[in-house]
Structures are given as C-alpha cells and as structure tokens.
Amino acid sequence: MSNVDQQLADTKETIVSEVPNDISITDVTYEGPELVIYTRDPKSFAENGDLVRRLASKLRKRITVRPDTDVLSPPREARDEVHSVIPEEASVTDLDFHEDTGEVVIEAEKPGMVIGRHGSTLREITQKVGWTPEVVRTPPIESSTVSNVRNFLKQERDDRRDILERVGRQIHREEMSDDEWVRITTLGCCREVGRASFILSTPETRVLIDAGDKPGAEDEYPYLQVPEALGVGASSIDAVVLTHAHLDHSALIPLLFKYGYDGPIYTTEPTRDLMGLLTLDYLDVAAKEGRAPPYDSEMVREAIKHTIPIEYGDVTDISPDIKLTMHNAGHILGSAISHFHIGDGLYNVAFSGDIHYDDTRLFNGAVNEFPRVETLVLESTYGGRNDYQTDQADSEQRLKEIIRETYERDGSVLIPAFAVGRSQELMLVLEEAMREGDIPEMPVHLDGMMWEATAIHTTYPEYLRDDLRDRIFHDDENPFLADQFNHIDGGEEERQEVTDGEPAIVLSTSGMVTGGPIMSWLEHFGSDPDSTLTFVGYQAQGTLGRRIQNGWDEIPMNNGNGRGRGNTLSLEMNVETVDGFSGHADRQGLENFVKTMNPRPEKVLCVHGDESSVQDLSSALYHEYNMRTFAPKNLETFRFV
Amino acid sequence: MSNVDQQLADTKETIVSEVPNDISITDVTYEGPELVIYTRDPKSFAENGDLVRRLASKLRKRITVRPDTDVLSPPREARDEVHSVIPEEASVTDLDFHEDTGEVVIEAEKPGMVIGRHGSTLREITQKVGWTPEVVRTPPIESSTVSNVRNFLKQERDDRRDILERVGRQIHREEMSDDEWVRITTLGCCREVGRASFILSTPETRVLIDAGDKPGAEDEYPYLQVPEALGVGASSIDAVVLTHAHLDHSALIPLLFKYGYDGPIYTTEPTRDLMGLLTLDYLDVAAKEGRAPPYDSEMVREAIKHTIPIEYGDVTDISPDIKLTMHNAGHILGSAISHFHIGDGLYNVAFSGDIHYDDTRLFNGAVNEFPRVETLVLESTYGGRNDYQTDQADSEQRLKEIIRETYERDGSVLIPAFAVGRSQELMLVLEEAMREGDIPEMPVHLDGMMWEATAIHTTYPEYLRDDLRDRIFHDDENPFLADQFNHIDGGEEERQEVTDGEPAIVLSTSGMVTGGPIMSWLEHFGSDPDSTLTFVGYQAQGTLGRRIQNGWDEIPMNNGNGRGRGNTLSLEMNVETVDGFSGHADRQGLENFVKTMNPRPEKVLCVHGDESSVQDLSSALYHEYNMRTFAPKNLETFRFV
Ligand SMILES: [Zn+2]
Ligand SMILES: [Zn+2]
Ligand SMILES: [Zn+2]
Ligand SMILES: [Zn+2]
C-alpha cells in the first residue's frame, strides 16, 4: 500500500469513528487540495449541519462530501425537485447534473438565493435529492470567455478529475527530506518591469510564481530554462501560482504546458478567466505582428484545465510543506497577494504581485494583514523617490478638464488602457461624471476586449469593492450597463464612423501602445490637433507609449493592421498624462503598505520596477524601517532559512 | 559536417598555409584543451624551433605536434637512440613507447637534463627518432601513489584518448546563447569550514569548483543534488575544477562519477596524485568508522582518469566561453587559485581555494597578480577580527620550547596534522632545529600517510619554494631524507614500541582528531602527564580537536581502531596550541592579499570560515577598501553580469 493510500485508509477510519453510526462512509479520496468523502447517506450528512466543519478542523483539510452515485434520485426527477426548493427570484439559468461525481451545477443570476442563509438552501437540496449542489453566477453581461471556460471545463470533466486526483496524491505525499531551507530564485522582473517570474523552493517543493512577458521587449522571456526553474524538467515543479492575469505575469503560463508541465495552477476564478482572455489575445497579437507565438491556443486550454481556483483567505495545502493563501491585492479583478506558509511554522513568504494599497472605485485596497511574513517580495513599479501620484480625486478632475476642453474644440479623447482594470475604473469615473453632468454626455467606445473584460468583472462581483458589488446586483444600478458605453465590434468600419462622427471618448488596448487597435486609433486621430491622447497608466521602458510621453512625434507604423506598414505618422494630437489612475500603489502607497504591516517582515525584496525605482524603494525601506532590503537581479537565489 | 569538424578543417588549412612546404600535415584533432597536429615530418617540425609557438599564438590554442605513426623508427631502435641523446647524469629510470600517439614517456631522476636548454634535448630526440618525448620525474622517495597513478594511466591510455577527444570537441563547440550573464551558486563552505563547492555558470557553461566533505560532520555533503548543481544530470556540468587536494575540497569529487559525470577535472598534477591518496584514505576511514562510504575506489580511479593536469600560469580553454588559469596558492602542494576569464573580456572571477599569502618554508606565497578580477571568492578561515597569528618564526620558537620542555620531562610530543602540507612544513622545521642543535636529536615518527605525502612532495619539486626545490635536487641536501624521520608502517605494534621507547615526536593524522591513527596515539599517550599534545593547525567546529582545545578532557573513544570502543579516555597529557603554522593566511594575510591586488576586485565573496569570521572579514574589506563584499549562505546564487 502506498504511503498516500495508507494515509487515506487512516483518514477514513477517523471519519467513520467521528460520524454518527447511521452515516455510512464508502470512500475517501483526494481531489487537489480537498479531501472528498463519499457517503451513501448524503441527506443525513447534510442534516448534521456542523459535521463537515468539525471534520475539517479535526483533519486539518478542506472537505467535500459527495453522495455515492447509487443513492441519487435520477436527474429527471431531481431537476424538478431542485427547482422547487430554489426561490423563483434566484433566476436559475442552467442546471447540470454530473452523474460521475453526484454534483449538480446550478447557474443562477442571484447565487446568494440559491445558497440561502449559511447554506440552508443548499443543504435542503441535498436532503431532497442527494446530489451535491455547486453554484455559479450567470454573467449579468454576456461573456463569451466565461461561457467558453465553463463549457470547456464541463466537457473536460473526466480529464480534470484525473488531474485533481493526481495532484491530490502529490500534495499529500510523505515528506522526504531532513534538510530545512527556503529559497527564492528570481527569473524575471528584477530591475525591470515585465516578465514576472519566481521560484520558491524548499528541499521538498518547488513552486513557480507567475510567468509573464515583457511589454516592449517581446522576445525577453523570464529565464525559465535555467536548471533551478524548468531545467530539471517541467515536471519537477510542484505547483504554479498566478498572482493576476496581466500578461506581464501570465503570458507564458500556457507555455509551461508545452514544456511538459502537467501540474496545478493555483489562482482565483476571475484570474483564470482573464488569463484565458488575455493569453488568447496575446497569441493573436503575436500572429498579427508576424512574431511566432511561443505556444498555441491548445496550451491555453491546458492551463485552464489545470487551474484549481482558490478564494481569498482560504488556506490551501499545495505540497507536503507549503500552504498557500491568496489575499486581495486591489490591483485588478482577482489579483492576489500570495502568502506561503512553509513547514510547520518554519517560514512565511508573501509575493505582493501587483498591488494598489488604497481603495479605488473598483476594488478594496490591498490586504496587508498576515499572521506572519518574514520575507516580502514587493512590487516597486512606482518605488522611485519621486513616484508620488496625484490623488485620484484630483486626477479625475484633471481628466474631466481634458475631456471638456477637447470636447469644446470638437475633438475626441483617446485613452490607451489595459483591457483589464484601469478601463473599468475609468468607466466608473466617466459614468458618474456624465450622470452628474460634470462632462457632456457623449459616447464612450471600448475597443479591444474591454467589453469582454467588463463582462467578466460583472460575473465576479464578490471580487469588487463592497458598494460596487451591491450596485451590480441590481440591473438598474449596474454602472457598466450605462447607455453611453459602446462595444466596438465592427472593426475598421466602425472606427472610421467614430472618427467621422461627433466627439467621443475611446478606450483602447494596448495600454502601452505596443500594438492592438490603439495603433489604428492613432492613425485615425493622430493628425487631428483638436483631439487628445491621454495616458492614464504606467508606460514601461521600450514601449511606444513611453516614447510618445517623452516627446516622440514621428511614429513608425509598421506593426499596425496592415495599412501604413513601414510609414511614419506625424503625431499632431495633444498628448497628456494623467497619473493617479494607476492600478499600482505609488511610492507613498508602497511605504504605507509596508509600514502598517504588523509584524513587519524582516526582509523585503524590491522587484517589478525600473532599476532606479527598486534601488530607491529598497534604500528607503531600509533606512526608514530598518528592515533588510534587497534589489535583486534576475537569476539570483536568496536563501532565508 | 559537424561544426567542430568544420572548425578543424579550417584550422588544418591555416596550418598548412603557415608551415613550410616540406612539412606535411596529415591530421588535426582536439585532445582536451590542446590542438594536436599530426605530421609525417616531425623532424622538420622540430628543426623549426619557433614554428609551434608561432602557430599557437596565431590559432590561440595550446598545440602538440605528433608524428604520423608510420614515420617512426621502431621502439627497439629508438630506445637506443634516445638513450644516446640524453646525458648519463639525467639518470633515466624508464622509457615507455606509445605507438598509438607516437609519444615516448621518459622517466628520469633529473628531468631538466632530459629537456635541455629551452627544450634543445627534446628537439634533438624528435629529430633523431621521430617520437614525441614527454618527461616525468622519478620520485626521489619512492611513492606508491605516484607509481600507481602512472601505471594506471598507462594502462588506461585508450580510454583516456577517447575522453580527451570528447572533451576537446565539447570545449571547442560553437557558442549557442545570445544571453550574457555570469553567476556563482554556493553549494557549501558558506558560513562554515568544510564541504567547499561552487557552481560557476554562464548561459553556455557550467563549472563545478571543488566538492569537499565537512570535517566533524561527515554526513553534511555539499548541496550537489539541487537543480542548479547536478539536479539536471551530472552530464550538464562542463568541467570540474579542483583547487587543492584537502578533503574539505576534494572528498566528493569521485562521487561525481558515480552520479554519471563523465567530463574533465582540471587541476595540477600533484593535486591529482594527492587527491588519489586522500580520497582512498577517506574511504578507508569511513569503512573503519562503520559509515557507508559514498563511493568505492573504482570512482577514485575514474576521477584520476578524467583529470587533465594543468600547470600554474597556463591559460586553458575549458569551454567555448571560459578560460581557466591556475596560480600558486601557497597553501599545500599543488594548491591553486583558480582564475576564470569569461567571454571575450566580459568578466573575470577568481576562486582563492585555500591560500597562504606569505612565503613559508615549503611554498612561495599565494599569487595575487591577475590581469583582471572583478569578483574574488575568498577563503576566510582566519578572517575573524582577532584571527591574527603569531609570526611563524615565533611559533617555531614556541614549538621548540614545548619540545625541549617535554623532552626534559621524558615525555613525547604528539602533533595531530593533516598528512599534506603542515606535516612537511614541520618536518622542515624539525630537521633544521635538530641540525642546528636547537632541540635534541630524537626520532620523528610519521603516521598515517605522511610519509607517502612527503614522497609526493619530492616528486613535484617545481611546486615547492625555489630554494627548497634546489635542495631536493641534491640527494645529500634533501631535508625530507634526514635520518630521524621514521615511517610508521608497523601498525599498533610499532606504536607500542614508540610509546615504550625514548622521548619522540609523533606527527599523525587526522589533523582535527576526527579519526585515523591519532586516535590510537591518544590512547597511548593520553594518560601520560609528561607528554604534550600540540595543535598546530585549524580545528573546525564540531571536531574532537576543537573540543580538546576548549578543555574537554573526557574523550569518547568509540571510533578508534576497535579497542576501547565505547570507553572514554581521561586526557591527562598537556595540551598546547601553537598557531602560526597554519596553511591558511591569517586575518592580516587575507587583508594583505586583497590590498595588494592591482586592480582590486569590485566584489568579494567571503566563504570558508565560521559565521563570525566571514562576517568580520566581509565587513572589514568593505569598510577599508570600499569594495562590495558579501558573506553568502549556502544555496545562494549571485549574478555578476
Ligand atoms: Zn498587473
Ligand atoms: Zn505587473
Ligand atoms: Zn503592472
Ligand atoms: Zn585546504
């Protein structure tokens, strides 16, 4: 009997001795980090409201209870019974019965009403039909990404169960090593912005955190091929953790599967969907620009299939000696600070990913309360000594000023933006400003996946700021459904119409003007001195956005949409930069994040910033808070224990 | 045609165009780092005295010329002719003809006379017989190690040629990577003394430097199994470089071959032989102490077979982007500071190995002149703020005092010492002291390989201090041949005789009292209050030697030679420590080594010292010379470019 089988047999014995005699336990298995208990008496299990919680705390595992399939009522009958239990107002849009696991997936517009107070409705469903209910939200705005992901996962259920079982056995394998150490190897985003990637390793476990591209230097990948990363084979990695979906963190995650990785990706559910959206677009852009994409869309599907979603605050075993907890990072939808608890109290490391410390319209500010963190790996995008941003309130005033002035000149406002994050923040600003009469009513065109990204936001309101979440739950208050928002889905023709029409606001990707429809908008509006190009986000070194900010006005148009190839464009429109909308904490925010941590970490690695930013931040944190701080280079390894 | 074959074809063309028309070039191959030119006209080649040097400088390669085998005179004739050319006084002891390569190995007591002025005699041999002469010294004291190694290499010639050809093709392969970086990974000897081991890596090349054991903690190996070391497979290592033969640097070199390593070991010839001696003893000791040896003696032979000896000062290509030069380290016979020139002027790193900066009786002080060194990895054994040693002259006085006092009490002096290095230094001190009447004439017993180690010293006088070398060349002045030196080769019986006999001096391994015959000597003399145990070398933490220095007088004798197992011994003999004989530079010596470097390195990694020693030295070098200094932990990686 293998070590894991022995463990499961022991666990089953414990469970049998803990549950009332009338509940029969037929099987106990691992599915990813969860312990799954099969029972012939799912109803009695459900009646003992506290039983699962007691078992979870006793076994120190996350627990799922499933009915043995032969005690289930047939789907046809069950369907009616489920409908009868759930209140009409929940607006169920889909019921999907999985006979292999005894689960019924309920898609509803109001998931809360399916769940009931403290899960009472769910328990009632199990009591009635035996099936285990799982609830997902019907996207308030139709999202092809969300429905594609859900359909794909439905179709791949068998494969996915195999993966989860394998991963579960890996996680719960016996510890092998007597050694004790904790190390971080930097594979990218050190003294640079882009290609975020790290290895966290112990004698037992190797975790890869992020694998992004570098905007403006598309051929500079993280150093995945060195021995300490994938050099010993992709299967030597136990787990991949993705902090958020921005391409500078996620672009090369699917590549891992091409390299033979076959393990789990831990991330939040919205990050999974956004990663799908953004990496598929990444492949598109590469193809359009004539670069060979490093992987194909099949690998994106592999990544989605291998994702084990985890929720903020859940403590998850990801290997015999590491527990992962993700916390809101305030940066984009689903973005997470990833906290690793290593050994039994041996060491704690947190990777900030990208963070925003203060609340924004979209998100609550980043969490910085952890029971313990000895080492913090901290983004430093705005860590430079002068990187203090304007307050967002002032920035909003300035943006509205620019919009009013441009409107009065009969010009349009063109805003390059990431599809995900700042676009939705700006939508909220613009919606409010028009509603309150601060700026004239005019169309706001969303080009290049922003619409789709917005739809994903509305699918996961739990990840948005509290008051915004509540508004989204009411269709008539959902700001993203406001009339002035228009999805550019008619391509060049529609863009030409917009150009020829009345003054408008255009939000378009890419956010750093490195390709995408913004190139086309620049051609349309670039020579119009009445219009204004307005930067609202960080422009990395080497990107066209940064160059235009620095005064370039002759723009090579060789990676546009086929027209103007090899030509240059004289930029005659106004160029403005409004900071303060960043999804990143500014210098003050970064310091506040660290300052208010309790206890403060002993060590901080400053990463994800230009050379001077990481140096400035590292030196400031050292001098002000007397922590040991570092500004690592790529390809270095730090040992902590 | 492979890339290397193409390169060789091009090289052959160049050579043909450079040599006079009457010299035919039949083949050009690589043997390890050397380019071997085969010619049907070895005599004409030899006549053109300057030709080889010109080709070497044009091709930037080390060059060996070999005769095509069908132009050689038959060995029987050649033997007489060779004898007729070499002067009688050279005392040739062996002539060995290798028909596969056209080499004749000449073993002589006076190799210099076989070589002649600027190699004139060698050239004369080639002109007469066509064979290429190679000269080795007949050991003045018979050494079974040296003769075993030589016989073994003779017997393995075919294998060895295959290895050299393979290595040669590896070294001269085309560079594959566009990346540029230089990294050092620490696998051992950081914040500790023992288990020296490093990886030096570039995108092209991975070099392992040293792989030693840890005295007093025999199960603590260097971290060879991590991905950045052998984790990707032992064959991912391009080259192994061994700084010197002490076990804390060499013990696990043979283990690499058990792990599948099949590449070259670069080191000096004496280090090769001493490594053979010491690692075989390491296996013996492990067996005697009931530990499972990590490899068997076959692996020691593999290590010897894969060694490519290099001489101090020779610049050797060891990979497409790295050149190695070894320099005298002044520490033990053959010890070398290993200097790596990376890329074409990209970066230079020197690993000090263990060094002694001042001249000693045995060795010239460590070389610290290098064209460039940006990073120095520096031993710090005596780097602590108080680690200033007595001058050796004063130490010698003190030692002689102890000997005289002990002698007057009718006691004996027991000195634990490494077989290699300090023992020979002490022999020189004692020989002179007795010759000059400073201490009474009495037997000096050498136990545990010291005799053999001494024989190896006399085989390689070129590696000794100039004036000592000259004395060794004259039998009547060779201090190691003095009458009072006695080789303990009669085991326990002889030890008992010594104990029962007149006062004597005993030098015995192991140097840190971690096993070996010193344990037996302690049993013999331990309870004799008239005798004196005298430490003259560094005692690492965790060793019995260090404990005795700290005042322990109840000594567990459970790893002795079978007797007294499990007993404790009450130590009643005097215990003295005389520093100043160390093979290591003291704090002043380390500082002087760095201070007088020109130019000084930008960065220094302080290693091979207790935690406080490396911290002290690192901080002192930073404050005094304003260099960036580090006290790495094991398992860290530093990037330099
Ligand atoms: Zn981001
Ligand atoms: Zn980022
Ligand atoms: Zn970012
Ligand atoms: Zn040494």
Ligand SMILES: [Zn+2]
């Ligand atoms: Zn050493």
